[in-house]
Amino acid sequence: MINTVINDDCFNVMFDLDFNSIDAVISDIPYGIAYETRGTKTRSQDKRESVANDKPEEFDGFYKDMLLHFKRIIKPEGVIILFTAGGTGIVKTAQLITEIDKNFKLIQCIPWLKRPGMGGNYRSSYEVILIFKKDNNLKYTFNGSQRKNYIDNIAGISKADRHATEKPLALMEDVIKTHTNKGDLVFDPFAGSGSTLVAAKNLGRNYIGAELIEKHYKTCLERLSEKKRGLL
Numbered sequence: 001m002i003n004t005v006i007n008d009d010c011f012n013v014m015f016d017l018d019f020n021s022i023d024a025v026i027s028d029i030p031y032g033i034a035y036e037t038r039g040t041k042t043r044s045q046d047k048r049e050s051v052a053n054d055k056p057e058e059f060d061g062f063y064k065d066m067l068l069h070f071k072r073i074i075k076p077e078g079v080i081i082l083f084t085a086g087g088t089g090i091v092k093t094a095q096l097i098t099e100i101d102k103n104f105k106l107i108q109c110i111p112w113l114k115r116p117g118m119g120g121n122y123r124s125s126y127e128v129i130l131i132f133k134k135d136n137n138l139k140y141t142f143n144g145s146q147r148k149n150y151i152d153n154i155a156g157i158s159k160a161d162r163h164a165t166e167k168p169l170a171l172m173e174d175v176i177k178t179h180t181n182k183g184d185l186v187f188d189p190f191a192g193s194g195s196t197l198v199a200a201k202n203l204g205r206n207y208i209g210a211e212l213i214e215k216h217y218k219t220c221l222e223r224l225s226e227k228k229r230g231l232l
């Protein structure tokens, strides 16, 4: 099942993954904030898009089980990198960090300063990247030289056509380059339009993705079948 994306609930997919088999879980999970866009292609009301399992109560229902699965499938020296909400959504991020702190070792908590989005007095301008590993003394992969613990040089996608919460490839490539090596296996349980998987493929990493919604799964397949990087 290497170098594939599966159109299924990631919890079913994770049951099939072996213990200690994944070098890096890298995922832009549902944030638990009931995010809704006015549509990725047009601003008309009937084109509103939301993210599956993104209601606060849905997040509460899955995040602990998700971490238990990660703990089983990640290698002892592997890393887990999750994109989470900033702003008022930080409440859900805090819940996650509390649970991570009980079961893993938090390596870093990195604000990603993206292009300012919607909002009232305060426009939504950052998200939070959590990097953690199993609670042991084994070295994790860190390529390159010492860096700042925030990212401010990669803008968010303002009008994403593929997915309401599409992440820039440059951002995914940055974390993949830093925390994995060529040939490593990257798993994204909440693949969306496949940005993590495409970035992994571009960089010579192996990948497995899961995506619940058929439309997004098909977008992943399309992007992964493109040969030229410029077309991705």
Ligand SMILES: C[S@@+](CC[C@H](N)C(=O)[O-])C[C@H]1O[C@@H](n2cnc3c(N)ncnc32)[C@H](O)[C@@H]1O
Residues within 6 Å of the ligand: 008, 009, 010, 011, 028, 029, 030, 031, 051, 052, 053, 163, 165, 166, 167, 168, 189, 190, 191, 192, 193, 194, 195, 196, 210, 211, 212, 213, 216
């Ligand atoms: C925040 S989006 C990821 C967007 C992605 N980073 C991109 O660049 O397109 C989260 C995705 O997880 C999917 N999802 C939600 N619950 C899921 C589940 N239980 N199993 C698999 N996918 C799920 C949603 O359909 C959504 O596409």
